[in-house]
């Protein structure tokens with residue numbers, strides 16, 4: 591069979607993504623285009639994603655974003671051989687916009703449609719930058735919506751969860767702590783920047799679920815967020831001026847410490863030699879540095895896609911769609927449903 595072009599559509603949260611990849615006859619997957627429109631600015635004043643605003647923004651951005659991806663690649667819609675779309679997990683209304691659009695493109699072109707899992711997409715995207723995954727790898731998925739450790743036997747089908755957060759996602763903790771410190775939303779980038787100027791050992795914030803009787807691979811960040819809030823409140827009540835850089839650096843150290851400690855342990859316990867870190871929080875400087883350090887010490891190969899690929903985009907869905915297509919999986923029916931709670 592010849593090369594096939596896959597269009598990927600993403601609309602699970604606040605990013606409208608359209609990506610194009612080329613699936614080679616040898617199973618290789620190459621990035622052709624990656625267009626993203628974000629409604630993040632419209633949510634900023636609410637301190638979090640507002641579902642209705644996200645849905646409306648997807649509706650407006652969908653067709654122009656697909657067109658931008660086509661322009662970027664120099665391809666035409668008629669060059670598309672398959673359409674992949676995020677079926678879940680995500681916001682119900684937001685998912686519907688992407689899936690409806692994908693059905694329209696697939697039906698109009700007479701090409702197969704593949705409803706795929708957003709979380710698997712975050713892992714599959716790494717193959718665009720670093721090539722095929724080894725037989726078995728571990729993925730640490732850290733974003734505003736999810737924080738999970740996943741064992742990946744086949745990115746197109748066999749992924750098993752080995753741990754997840756029992757409360758807030760890591761990115762959510764960043765966003766909430768930013769709010770406490772009067773930093774803008776989303777909180778990851780400003781905290782990352784402030785932390786670079788602070789002392790990570792200034793304040794000893796708690797490391798959630800790291801006790802001897804705690805679940806080895808699960809995470810908890812809500813206690814950490816509360817500890818930051820309480821610390822700031824106590825200092826302010828005592829009339830002491832707080833050092834925002836120190837709070838950020840100490841908070842960030844607690845997050846990076848727990849994430850990397852548990853990821854490395856899970857890799858070792860499952861005898862896996864490759865760790866992929868993806869999702870918006872993977873852009874964090876301290877997380878990347880600590881992961882590099884600890885993976886090197888443990889003899890684990892670390893793969894972190896570039897930030898642009900780590901945050902939500904259409905290329906990750908196109909990449910996953912290409913792997914699913916290559917695996918010979920049956921396409922989804924044209925009346926496929928969305929699933930806001932779709933498990934990995």
Ligand code: KG4
Pocket residue numbers: 603732733734735736760761762764765776777778779782869870871872873874875900901902
């Ligand atoms: O993957 P993503 O774009 O969207 C989903 O949540 O699916 O991730 C967004 C999250 C936000 O919570 C944001 O604060 C966080 O990723 N983030 C960061 C950084 N950049 C973005 N967190 C820590 N450090 C960063 N540099």
Ligand code: ZN
Pocket residue numbers: 708712733735869901902
């Ligand atoms: Zn995501």
